Amino acid sequence: MSKTVRTRFAPSPTGFMHVGNLRTALYEYLVAKSLGGQFILRIEDTDQERKVEGAVDMIYRTMKRAGLIHDEGPDIGGEYGPYVQSERREMYLPYAKQLIEMDKAYYCFCTKERLDMLRENADEPGAGYDRHCRNLSPQEVQQKLSEGVPYVIRQKMPLEGTTTFEDAVYGTISVDNSELQDQILIKADGYPTYNFANVIDDHTMNITHVVRGSEYLSSTPKYNLLYEAFGWEIPTYIHLPLIMGKNDDGSTSKLSKRHGATGFEDLVKLGFLPEAIVNYIALLGWAPKDNQEIFSLSELTEKFSIDGISKSPSIFDYDKLEWFNGEYIKAMTVEQFAAAAEPYFRKALGDAPFDYLKLASILQQRTTKLTDIPEKIAFFAEQPDYDKELFVNKKSKTTLENVPALLKAGVEALEALPEWTHDSIHDCLINLAVTLGVKNGTAMWPVRIAASGMTVTPGGAVEILDILGREESLRRLHKGLEKLAN
RNA sequence: GGCCCGGUGGUCAAGCGGCUAAGACACCGCCCUUUCACGGCGGUAACACGGGUUCGAUUCCCGUCCGGGUCACCA
DSSP: OOOOOEEEEOOOOSSOOBHHHHHHHHHHHHHHHHTTOEEEEOBOOOOTTTOOTTHHHHHHHHHHHHTOOOSBBTTTBOTTOOOBGGGGHHHHHHHHHHHHHTTSEEEEOOOHHHHHHHHHHOSSTTOOOOOTTTTOOHHHHHHHHHHTOOOEEEEOOOSSSEEEEEETTTEEEEEEGGGOOOOEEEOTTSOBOHHHHHHHHHHHTTOOEEEEEGGGGGGHHHHHHHHHHHTOOOOEEEEEOOEEEEOTTSOEEEOOGGGSOOBHHHHHHTTOOHHHHHHHHHTSSBOOSSOOOOOOHHHHHHHOOGGGBOSSOEEOOHHHHHHHHHHHHHTSOHHHHHHHHHHHHHHHHTTOOOOHHHHHHHHGGGOSSGGGHHHHHHHHHSOOOOOGGGGOBTTTTBOTTTHHHHHHHHHHHHHTOSSOOHHHHHHHHHHHHHHHTOOHHHHHHHHHHHHHSOSSOSSOHHHHHHHHOHHHHHHHHHHHHHHHHO
16 A cells, blocks of 8 residues: 655745746646645745735635645644644754754854855855855854854755756756755754755655656755655655746746736736636646646546656746637636626626626627726727728728618618517618618628727627617617718 | 756647657638627648767757756745
8 A cells, every 4th residue: 555645835925826836736736636645735934034914815815716725734734734834943953953963964153244255256156155164173063052153054965976866757867966055954043944844844744746846956956865864755756847938038937927927816817717727837837648628627637647747848828828718718608707707897887787698698709808808898888989981891892982871771770670689680680681682791880880889899780789779779870870971 | 157957830739769740829811700709621830950879760879059947044
């Protein structure tokens, strides 16, 4: 019987849920769930300076909206708590001291100023810490400690040899130990660094699969040295290719705020549906065995496999996201769509009593983003001032010469209608075309233009007249007639 | 700069020694149509380069080039 798979999502509460982070969370969820395992949420707040008010709530909210339900976490507890690093603060120092006893770590009393100077004076970039305190005598250390000199604890890296590890995505990776810095494990404020807390927590929380972005690939050997020092089992590593954004100069770099709306909530505000976002980012770095593109979260869970994860970075493409969004919108029932679109209807129409279901039915097939709705329907509330040139359309064979008569005939026919319904308007205008001996388009174009004042509208003349209602429709048509007379 | 990783159309991507190198988005054209969409059909467009290995390389190896990541008392 093998161990239960456990993955964790460990965001730091900075008040922003980047889609890159969300994708990582999604894959962590999928790795766990596709293997029948558990998905844990842990808050990494060891940096007090970056802590942001309300950020944790935003994480909960985002995860919930994305459908990534965790099995253990600060809000719901679990047997490996606490799940907030600041609350585990006391756990880390003993482990660090244990490392010191094993000669795998040491006290460092260097001041921040000295380190800054070191960096400034370095000939080569990335020269790093000079290991100044690595070989202090026990007496010196005792002395400074008793004097209360502030200290940090650093990991004592081997000076020679190489460290090799297996990654489920990238394969075997080895790094010369001489490349590894004596990184800080415990900060002067007593908090652990991410580098240390992460290892201690993953082990004590029984995390079996560490899923994270490939930016951690080069620091993984350092973590392994820690696992080895403690004699702990090394987890399965699954490093994910990065999501990139396009820069102004055409180059690309790790997706960040400067690439525009990259926060989950930003995208939702832009009119993207959470399910569409999740679907899209699932496919950014992973591909199924077949060609399926539309996936619900449960289908993803079913089809997901680690060997489908790719190694090369991918660029976040808003066009493709929009396509997914459109697909999700089209898959809704009209009622669902009307409900989702309602806020945008209100935005454009205020409290005007339009039939939202009818609006939804003409809009649904042509909407890719909910935020596009208001501008498409604003003319229902208030007709824009338009130029009579709009009546001219080559394909519909309408000209300034024939339109007045066409529109007049249309108005008369419509005015004679006993009832004002979609079907009656439709039949009326179709009959009109027959009577006049012109194509449908020729009869409809002037009516639609006069009713809307726009060349491009959602729905045709019939739908627009129906939604507008008899009174307003006829008012607009007469206005069109006047405009043409001048 | 050192180290690590990557490199199939503009983008996401199949491919895992032998294929006319899939598919999707975007783009273009045609059809449908009362506009625009939707939908249908079709089209343009790719294995970074140079050496090997092999009967045969997109696929394996090496080098070059290009791209990215990383070198914090941030995570």
